[in-house]
Amino acid sequence: MTDTTKPTPPTDGRHDFDFIHGRWRVQNERLRERLVGSTDWDVFDATDECRPVLDGAGNLEEFHTAWNGGFEGIALRLYDVDSGVWRIHWASNRSGALDPPVSGRFEDGVGTFYGSDQHAGRPVRVRFLWSRTSANSAHWQQAFSIDGGASWETNWHMWFRRVDEHGRLRHDDAVLELRQYTLQPGQRDVLIDLFEREFIETQEAVGMHVIGHFRDLDAPDRYVWLRGFPSMEARREALQAFYFGPVWQRHRDAANATMVDSDNVLLLRPAHPASGLAPASMPRPAIGTALPAGAVCIGTCALRAPAAEGFTARFEQQLAPLLRQHGADVIARYETDGSANTFPRLPVREGECVFVWVARFADMAALDAHLATLQGSARWQEALAAAMREELLQAPELLRLAPTARSELR
Incomplete structure (x- = not known):
């Protein structure tokens, strides 16, 4: 008898990244030296804005910080409807070129994405993790592996907080x-x-x-x-x-x-x-x-x-x-x-x-x-x-x- 069972189509994930649309204030925690056992982190602020493109099949995110003499980056995320996979491409003003993409999908509210790259001349596996912690906050982290994914070193966190039209944080105090x-x-x-x-x-x-x-x-x-x-x-x-x-x-x-x-x-x-x-009617006083x-x-x-x-x-x-x-x-x-x-x-x-x-x-x-x-x-x-x-x-x-x-x- 011929098996007529069809593969289960992937869940439509075109809206998985809708939570990141808008304007954000971002705290970064970036490991100063990678893959050497360092525990010394740079902590710096950034601004970020993301908008949908291609009728919702992708989005473009722009990242700006004054850290380290000024740093700008863009992330282009594209959704493959047939495979149900997101591919994320990153470029910065330091190189002007797109890094090798990472790809993956969301499950149970967490997005996991893998790719391959090089760091300091040696090949590494790259992992992005995305989670949405509330309507007005989100978390991204990057990790590298040099043993094929048996162990990972997290080297960058971005903590996203949504801001209003005046640049003030939005809060949900339940x-x-x-x-x-x-x-x-x-x-x-x-x-x-x-x-x-x-x-x-x-x-x-x-x-x-x-x-x-x-x-x-x-x-x-x-x-x-x-x-x-x-x-x-x-x-x-x-x-x-x-x-x-x-x-x-x-x-x-x-x-x-x-x-x-x-x-x-x-x-x-x-x-x-x-x-x-x-919500507070005035910005928080300065130091x-x-x-x-x-x-x-x-x-x-x-x-x-x-x-x-x-x-x-x-x-x-x-x-x-x-x-x-x-x-x-x-x-x-x-x-x-x-x-x-x-x-x-x-x-x-x-x-x-x-x-x-x-x-x-x-x-x-x-x-x-x-x-x-x-x-x-x-x-x-x-x-x-x-x-x-x-x-x-x-x-x-x-x-x-x-x-x-x-x-x-x-």
């Missing part, structure tokens, strides 16, 4: 960390200086959003900060990229030397779809900016049960109106995210139910006036007592916070 660090006496300003110089842009480059960082006015050795992530999986990838990357490795000893405890961390999500922090006049209060409520079972509604209907009546600009509300910690190397507080609100004030005098009138309000005390009987384990913890010079939230 997951939030509220981090409170206890520091060695007198070391808070040391950490703040290091953090604002080395750890803001480099964390954001690999997929995080450094939202706000503050001096706690009631605890001189406490540093409080907030960072956001698009998802728990994106959090895992971003934290792994940063804490195993060259910037943290270079500065971790100096940072850790300032700390007594960094494990007081709440993992949060917006209490309802419209309750997260809104050397004077301290802002604003003040922030973060209220944390320890609950007997998840906030959605009653406390969120109580807060919106009874407590939030009183906070606003006494001068608070309540800008966000969050509840516990009970997901498993996707990066156990950094512990979080588990087994707790909390509700957190964030309020902004024009200055510290306005915050202190708010707290004074709130504590003297009979209606507030009555509403709080009712919540204590039903949902609260204790009175809310209120943090009086002064934004540091480069805090986005101020």
Whole structure:
């Protein structure tokens, strides 16, 4: 009998690279010397823009950086419909010629592409890996092998962050960390200086959003900060990229030397779809900016049960109106995210139910006036007592916070 079974046609992958269309800011981590056991990396910024060509059957990407005297490159990606394979061609201003292409496809959200080339006069296998970590971030890495693919040395990472028409990063903060660090006496300003110089842009480059960082006015050795992530999986990838990357490795000893405890961390999500922090209206201040006049209060409520079972509604209907009546600009509300910690190397507080609100004030005098009138309000005390009987384990913890010079939230 004749076998009439036809080969299964490849899945149509013409849209696999649609995620890279648009404008990007790119952090590069490039190994200075390849295939010699080096662990010394250059870290530099670039801009990137990609557009579709050939009615979607390909795309053209342009890469620009001032690093190393100025470097420009283009990637031309073409999709072979018959074979279901992408071929990627690269050229730079250093050679003016197309490198040998790499080819491959996407499976389970990861694109793997192989090719052959030469490095320092000897043949190498080349591997590109592409992954999309969120709507506004992506990751590319290049590796070489000199043993036919038995082992690989990664020599270049590109961390892509999408930018808007004004060149500002776009963020998706579905997951939030509220981090409170206890520091060695007198070391808070040391950490703040290091953090604002080395750890803001480099964390954001690999997929995080450094939202706000503050001096706690009631605890001189406490540093409080907030960072956001698009998802728990994106959090895992971003934290792994940063804490195993060259910037943290270079500065971790100096940072850790300032700390007594960094494990007081709440993992949060917006209490309802419209309750997260809104995007910043102004660009992040530059290094050397004077301290802002604003003040922030973060209220944390320890609950007997998840906030959605009653406390969120109580807060919106009874407590939030009183906070606003006494001068608070309540800008966000969050509840516990009970997901498993996707990066156990950094512990979080588990087994707790909390509700957190964030309020902004024009200055510290306005915050202190708010707290004074709130504590003297009979209606507030009555509403709080009712919540204590039903949902609260204790009175809310209120943090009086002064934004540091480069805090986005101020």
